Amino acid sequence: MYFNDDTDVLINLAGIKDPELLHQAEEDITNLAMTNIYNQQYEKFNTETLKDIHRIIFGQIYDWAGEFRSIKAKRAA
Secondary structure, X not given: OOEOOOOOOEOOOOOOOOHHHHXXXXXXXXXXXXXXXXXXXXXXXXXXXXXXXXXXXXXXXXXXXXXXXXXXXXOOO
16 A cells, blocks of 8 residues: 555655645655756666666655556545
8 A cells, every 4th residue: 555544645754644745845855866867877768767767756755666556546435
């Protein structure tokens, strides 16, 4: 499961459960991480490259960054 049981917020390494705070953390962290992407020299652009880019961008926020995941949509109440 990727969401906190008591919120619709993704489980994250900082333990943030407030959606606005998580959004701000994502914005701050990913903004800095993008510099690493721009400096990378990728020989191929394939699935592994995409996973690596995702890990670099989101790895400080989510432990599943850089991995494929599957989620089921929540049913409307």
